[in-house]
Amino acid sequence: MRETVSFNVAFVGTGANPDEPSVDGFAMAYRHAAAYERLEDCRLVGCADIVRENAAAFAEEYDIPAEGVFEDYEEMLTAVEPDIVSICTPPATHANLVIGAAESGVVDAIHCEKPMALTWGGSRRMADVCEERGVKLTFNHMRRFGDPFRVAKRRLDDGVIGDLRRIEYAWGNFYDNGTHAVDMCNYFNDEHRAEWVIGQLDYETEDIRFGTHNENQILASWEYENGVHGMASTGPGADAVDSDWRLVGTDGFIDVYLTDRLAVQVYTVDPADCEELTFDKLASEASCIDLAVADVVQAVEEDRESELCARNALNATEIIFAGYESARRRGRVDLPLDIDDNPLEAMVESGDLSPAPADGD
């Protein structure tokens, strides 16, 4: 029988649990906490938020004792010495908080919200520091655990559409939820790295999500090291792709729908293999976050790599920043990506892009 292991879990950035979650605040820590609470071997022991009332309300909701409530995350780590810490703050803070938590020497694992970081340099540094310190770093690309994606991947792996040639997506944008979308493309392509990215974008109206700029439209294309191509067409160009993700193979294609309905459609040269599957929920067993957190905890327990590992997240993040960099350079970007910043943010700061305020004033 498996020995029961106990993990003390803490949270950085609790949020205020709004009635109507939006890109100004989802309070993702509440979703993480509910997922850890489902696991017998996890105990919630601490939380920190620069807004003390947020941390206090969160602690009350999840029975975290008053001694575990802090404004300063470093004080919290020293006081409660968690095994696992979930970081649920805005993207611009992720790199420093992850690095600080890893360097505290206290934690075994850090589960950080997406996108990895504000910049490509920050993304690499947080992964490097965790690697050096032997801290397991994962990112909450939890949609991978959704049933439509798992089913589509199984059909692909079964060879129903022949050999994979191209993955297209037209869901959301390229950075904020694009990090889920590109990560999903990489999941479909067995986590291969890209070799080059070419892209152009349009940014006329400010789209600030969780404090960070996002393009209004991008057309980006990349080639993976195994010869498979990826393509993103977002915003007004989303109609270029007939579904949210399309996997094109030598003998057919698979469409995955997420926006208007939850469905997978398989089209093949052999009509007997064509099928349409619909889903009531993204994940039938539990929420995708529940499944993601369970995998993160199990990976710590079994000392294995979670599929949400930093290496996989870096592969997606590199494509995203390379797409923005291609627009800045007006040319193809060969990988590995050799920049440190976030080209979209930099182009806004330099005045090369001047998006109008979203409210029109």
Ligand SMILES: NC(=O)c1ccc[n+]([C@@H]2O[C@H](COP(=O)([O-])OP(=O)(O)OC[C@H]3O[C@@H](n4cnc5c(N)ncnc54)[C@H](O)[C@@H]3O)[C@@H](O)[C@H]2O)c1
């Ligand atoms: N996985 C998903 O599908 C998904 C969905 C929504 C949001 N997110 C991501 O979750 C992250 C958090 O978003 P949110 O909507 O939960 O934010 P939120 O605004 O609801 O909560 C963030 C909290 O972090 C606190 N904070 C900021 N800096 C801090 C620091 N240095 N130390 C401690 N606390 C700090 C803020 O006071 C706030 O209470 C973002 O990266 C966002 O992109 C992911």
